[in-house]
Amino acid sequence: MRSLAARMFLAFAVALAAFGLAALFAVGRMHALGTDLRLLSEGYLPLTRIAAQIDVKDWVTARALEVKAMDPAARRVFLPVARAHFPAVVKEKLSEARAVLARARGFASGADARFFAEVSARVDALDARWTAYDQAAGALFAALERGDAGADDPALAERVEAVRRLEKGLSLDVKLLQAALDGQVADRVHAAERADRRSVLLVVLYSVLAAAVGLGAMLIGQRLLAPIRVLTDGVKAVARGDLSRKVEVRSKDELGLLAREFNAMAASLERQRAELLRAERLAAVGRISAQITHEIRNPLNAIGLNAELLAEELSGAAGSPEALALVQAIGREVDRLGGVTEEYLRFARLPRPAYAPEDLNEVLAALCEFVRPELAAARVALRLALAEDLPPVRADEGQLRAAFLNLLRNSREAMPGGGEVTVATRRAADGGAEAEVRDTGPGIPAEALPRIFDPFYSTKEKGTGLGLAFAQQVVQEHGGTIRCDSAPGAGTTFTVRLPRGEDRSGAAAGMEALEA
Incomplete structure (x- = not known):
C-alpha cells in the first residue's frame, strides 16, 4: 500500500524535477550563449582588430626607389632615418595575436577550437614570412648605405624586386587572414542569433511543459486530498447524530484506512446506542x-x-x-x-453469573438428553453434531443451560407438526466456540427478524416473548453474540458465539465490575 505522503511527495517531486530540468536547460543555454559571447569578445573580435592593424605597405621598396634618385650625400642622411622608421608594429601584433589565441583556445571547443588552430598556423606562417622580409629589408638598406651599387645597378633592382615579392606575399597572407576572421565572425554572429532564438523558444516551451506538470501535480494533490472533505462531512453528520452515515473512500492509503475505521466507529456507536x-x-x-x-x-x-x-x-x-x-x-x-x-x-432479576471453565459440548449433550423425551413427545427428532477440538468457555452453567433450553423449546414450538432439530458446535475463527440450534420449521418472516429478540414480542399465540430476549441477555452477559438466520420455508438457525475461557470479552468483565 503506497502511503498518501509518498504519493504526494512523488507528485510534487515530478513537478519539481520538471521545473528543475527547465531551469537546467535555461542555465545550459545561457552558459552556451555566454561562451559564444566570450569567444566573440575575447577571441574573434580581438583577432579581427589585430589583423586589420597589420598593414603591410611598400616600406622597403618605396624607400629604395627614393634612395636611387638621391645623390650620395643625401642618401647618407636619408637611409638612417628610413631604417629608424621601419615599422615594428607587425611583430607586436603577431605576439598579441598569439596571446589572444592562447586564451581563446583554453575555453573553445569543437569547430571553434579547430578554427583557432588554423588561425594559429596562419599566424606562425605570417611570422616566418615577416622574419624573412625583415631580414631581406635589412640587407637592402645595408647595401644602400654602403653604396655597393649605383642607382642603375641591375643587382640592386633585382634585390628590390625580391623584397617587393615578399611584401606582396605578406599583404596577401594578411588579407586572407582578415577574410577568414571576418567570415568566421559573421558565421558565429548568425549562429549565435539562431541559437538565441531557438533557446528562447525552447525555454518558453519547457517552461510551459513544467507549468503543465506543476498544474497536474496540484490537481493530483487535490484529488488525493479530496477524501478529507468527505471525511469532514461524515464527521459533521455523526456529530449531528446521524450514526448511519457512511464515508465512501475507496483509496488504499491512510485516508482509506481512516474512512474504514471511521465507518466501523460509527457502526459501533450505532450498535452501542x-x-x-x-x-x-x-x-x-x-x-x-x-x-x-x-x-x-x-x-x-x-x-x-x-x-x-x-x-x-x-x-x-x-x-x-x-x-x-x-x-x-x-x-x-x-x-x-x-x-x-x-x-x-x-x-427481570437475572442473577449474577458464577463463571467457571465449562465444556460447551458437555453442557449441550446433558441438556439434549434432558429435553429429548419432551421433543420426542412432540414428534421432533434431535440430532447432535459436536466438534471434538472445542476450546473451553468461561460461563455460568445454569444460565447457559437455561438460554439453550429456551432456544430448543422455541424450535419445538415452531414445529407443531414435528420436524428435526440439530445441535452443532465448532471452533470459531477467533479461537472461541460456536453452537448452532437449527430446526426444519416454517422459518421466520423477514419483517419479523429484527424484532425477535425484543422483550414481549412473539409470533406465537401463547408466547410471552421473553424466551429469546432471555437467551440474548444471558449470551451478552457472557461476552458472546447470538445471531438468527431464517427464511420462510427454509427453517431457522440460531448461532451462539462464546469467547475462550481465558479471553472473555470486556463486556462481561465490565458488568462484573459494576455489579461488584
Missing part, C-alpha cells in the same frame, strides 16, 4: 415486570390454594362434575399464570 436504548427499555420493563409480578403473585397463590380446596370439597361431596371441571380449569390457569410470573421475575 441501540444496545443502550434496549438496556434502558429492558431495565424499565424489568422494574415494571417485577412490580406487577409482586402485586399479582400473592393473590394468584391465594386463588390457587382456594381452588385446590374447592376442588377437594367438590370431589368429596356430591358436587356436579361440571363444577369440578371448572374449578380444575381455574387451577390450571392459575398454575400457568404462576409460571408466567416466575418467567418475568427470572428475566
